[in-house]
Amino acid sequence: MGEGVRLRLRDTAPILTNMPEATANTEQLAEALLSYWGYDSFRPLQQEAMECGMNGRDSVVVLPTGGGKSLCYQAPAACRDGVAVVVSPLISLMKDQVDALTACGIPAAALNSTLTADERRDITQRLRAGEIKLLYAAPERLLLDGTLSFLTQLKVSFVAIDEAHCISAWGHDFRPEYRGLKVLREALPHVSMHAYTATASEKVRQDIASxxxxxxxxxxxxxxxxxxxxxxxxxxxQKLKQITAVVDRHRGESGIIYCISRKEVERTADALRSLGVQAAPYHAGLSDKERHRNQDDFIEDRVQVVVATVAFGMGIDKPDVRFVAHAGLPKSIEHYQQESGRAGRDGLKSECLLLFSPGDASTWRRMLASSDDQQAFTAAMRSVDQMCDYANSVTCRHKSLVEFFGQDYEKPNCGACDVCLAELETVDEPLVLAQKIVSCVARLEQRFGGDYTSKVLAGSSEARILNAGHDRLSTYGLLKEFKPPVIRDWIEQLVGQGYLRKEGEFDVLQISETGLGLLKGDAEPRLLSPSAPAARQKKKSADDDWEGVDRPLFEKLRTLRGEQAAERGVPAYIVFGDTALRDMARVRPTSLDAFSNVKGVGAKKLEDFGKLFVDAIADYCQANNVEPGDPAPTVAARLAASDEEGPSLPAVAAFRHFRDGLSIDETAAQLAKAKSTVVGYLNQYLQHEQVTDPSPWVDRAEARQIEDAIEQVGVGRLKPIYEQLGGKVGYDEIRIVATCVGNRG
Known part of the structure; x- marks a missing residue:
């Protein structure tokens, strides 16, 4: 490690206290973390993983998104002689990691198709000279004979394979090109290999190793x-309101919204843009150029929200995503863990919202039905069912996810989910209700599924129920005051809590041991209220992540960070992450020595940005009487100010056309909609925006006639106005003017 980047250790003791066992490499790794990245401790399992890279022992490392996997190979690579070869699936991910390493003072490069001949030649020369510590490349490029031959001429310290679950056919993102990576073992027999992933079951881990x-x-x-x-x-x-509510809770912060279909992606992105949110779509139907532009805009903070299908996400190394919302059910818990895990990679508090409908499972069934492999289809639908169980569960969300991956979760209350925060509204007598449901399963001799059982309980008169004589059961119609879908939800909740289980190809309901205890009154089930399954959301008065942070100073520093990032052509988080900015705004360092102790400030960043940020903090402290401006009205507030239901999603997508001054006919042509439909959209727009001038859509002279008629007969109903005008003016024009007059109060 060169003297130019060596810093004194702030305090060796705290670094060593969280290490399982100090080794000969401990000090070297600890100093690298501090000098390059500004970190004074290891995260769980980082030291053990780094030791494997230092000692040359093969490894499979599974750490959750945000757990610091990249450092597990970057730190050993910085410490060891030679170059570490990193297999990475996406060009965008390679670029981000190379930029981040370079900003920290670690020489790195990537071989990919975007390079010019001169750039490739320069990288080759630097590799031969031993000037590069990490070389990133896609699996396809590494498997080329020329690349393999070239690598054998270099001093390779080790091979790191990122997103390693792609190797396994049992993984949720299998990629055939990853299968060929075993040739690296043949080409570099004495070099250790290390596989890294965020999500891998025991079966997948063993397959990766094999x-x-x-x-x-x-x-x-x-x-x-x-x-x-x-x-x-x-x-x-009212999904749009639910989505805009989460956007408003994180105003000015980055977020991802996942939708099941491309059509819903486009509609949601259009709606958000019409409501003033910087949003961009991302799905496989867009051109490569548009996808890359939208992704870059999101990474570099030119766009606040990206609305996407599952095509978006792998390789997005953006640490400051503050929320991930799913506008539909993900296809598996593995996918949900990976997608929701893109929030809060920097360790700061972040939100994961899942919105689901009973029809989501059917949507996935239609989309997956095209598979010719019946076994694969059955396995995929089983994964969808597991996701349904999670969504319907009233068990701690953290516990559910952790236990799905085979680990124990000991906390009685996570304090970080809707269940443990008591945000879910439950029925008053859940035990009695649950006993009625489980009793019906028993009366049906545990031979039927959830749909049939819910209809028996609701007292359905379907022929199959009557023909089977199940209308004579004591539990028939026992819950007739509720609709079958509501009862079906309760059944799923009882399955999720372990009182019932599903068996066989047709998911026949069976009563578990705990279910038998429930019938005896020895249980405490929780069942959601059908009227308001998630009626109240408690808002914490103070978020621990913001405790002691000077918010106006944070915003000032965030602006400065953005300017520096723009000058360098890199994402803002490459300069400093939100964790570092909050720490600066919390302790307000006004000297370089104090600034060097900020979390995330290494030697290179201290040299590049220290004086600039210290001066900005000092200026702020001298003028700390400056107050922040009044907050802008939130999107949700604007929606709430409109009609009670709020505008529909298609209507909101039309708002921007009305704002641009397009006529009804022009808007209808743009949207390929009937004129009458667009008139309906326009009236929602008028109410939502409280427009008082109808002249862009109604001739001024005609509008004055309508206003005169309204003055004569009032604005209550349209027919009296129509009759006052002698039937010479259409209802569409009357409705538009009447709405504008009503908006004037």
Whole structure:
């Protein structure tokens, strides 16, 4: 490690206290973390993973998104002689990591198709000269004979394979090109290999080790829990309002909204833009150029929200995503863990909202039905069912996710999900209700599924129920005051809590041991209220992540960070992450020595940005009587100010056309909608925006006639106005003018 980047250790003792065992490499790794990245401690399992890279022992490392996987190979690479070869699936991810390493003072490069001949030649020369510590490349490029031959001429310290779950056919993102990476073992037989992923079951981990021909690998599996993520599950109800509410809770912060279909992606992105949110779509139907532009705009903070299908996300190394919202059910818990895990990678509090509808499972069934492999289809639908169980559960969300991946969760209350925060409204007598449901399963001799059981309880007169004589059961119609879908939800909740279980191909309901105890009164089930499954959301008065942070100073520093990032052409988080900015705004360092102790400030960043940021903090402290401006009205507030239901999603997508002054006919042509439909959209726009001037859509002279008629007969109903005008003016024009007059109060 060069003297130019060496810093004194702030305090060696705290670094050593969280290490399982100090080794000969401990001090070197600890100093690298501090000097380059400004970190004074290891995260769980980082030291063990780094030791494997230092000692040359093969490893499979599973750490959750945000758990610091990249550092597990970057720190050893910085410490060891030679170059570490990193397999990465996406060009965008390679670029981000190379930019971040370079900003920290670690020489790195990437080989990919975007390079010019001169750039490739320069990288080759630097590799031969031993000037590069980490070389990133896609699996396809590494498998080329020329690349493999070139690598054998270099001093390779080790090979790191990122997103390693792609190797396994049992993984949720299998990629055939990853299968060929075993040739690296043949080409570099004496070089250790290390596989890194965020999500991998025991079966997938073993398959990774087998496919790569790893030798006695260390299996390092971290906790799948992400305690900084607040999980919430809501039934989709006025989905646009629910989405804008989460956007408003994180105004000015980055977020991702996942939709099941491309059509919903486009509609949601259009709606958000019409409501003043900087949003961009991302799905496989867009051109490569548009997808890359939208992704870059999001990473570099030119866009606040990206609305996407599951095509978006792998390789997005953006640490300051403050929320991830799913506008529909993900296709598996593995996918949900990975997608929601893109929030809060910097360890700060972030929100994960899941909105789901009963029809989401059917949507996935239609989308997956095209598969010719019946076994694969059955497995995929089983994964969808598991996701449904999670959504319907009233068990701690953190506990559910952690235990799904085979780990124990000991906390009685996570304090970071809708269940443990008591945000879910439950029925008054859940035990009695649950006993009625489980009793019906028993009366049906545990031979039927959830749909049939819910209809028996609701007292359905379907022929199959009557023909089977189940209308004579004592439990028939026992819950007739509720509709079958409501009862079906309760059944799913009882399954999620372990009182019932599903068996066989047709998900026949069976009563578990705990279910038998429930019938005896020895249980405490929780069942959601059908009228308001998630009626109240408690808002914490003070978020621990913001405790002691000077908010106006944070915003000033965030602006300065953005300016520096723009000058360098890199994402803002490459300069400093939000964690560092909050720490600066909390302690307000006004000297370089004090600034060097800020979390996330290493030697290179101290040299590049220290004086600039210290001066900005000093200026702020001298003029700390400056008050922040009044907050802008929130999107949700504007929606609430409109009609009670709020504008529909298609209507909101039309708002921007009306704002641009397009006529009804022009808007109808743009949207390929009937004129009458667009008139309906326009009236929602007028109410939502409280427009008082109808002249862009109604001739001024005609509008004055309508206003005169309204003055004569009032604005209550349209027919008297129509008759006052002698039937010479259409209802569409009358409705538009009447709405504007009503908006004047």
């Amino acid at each position: 496919q790569l021909e790893l030798r006695d690998p260390a299996m390092l599996v971290g906790s799948f829990d992400r305690p900084n993520l607040v999980y919430r599950v809501r039934r989709a109800n």
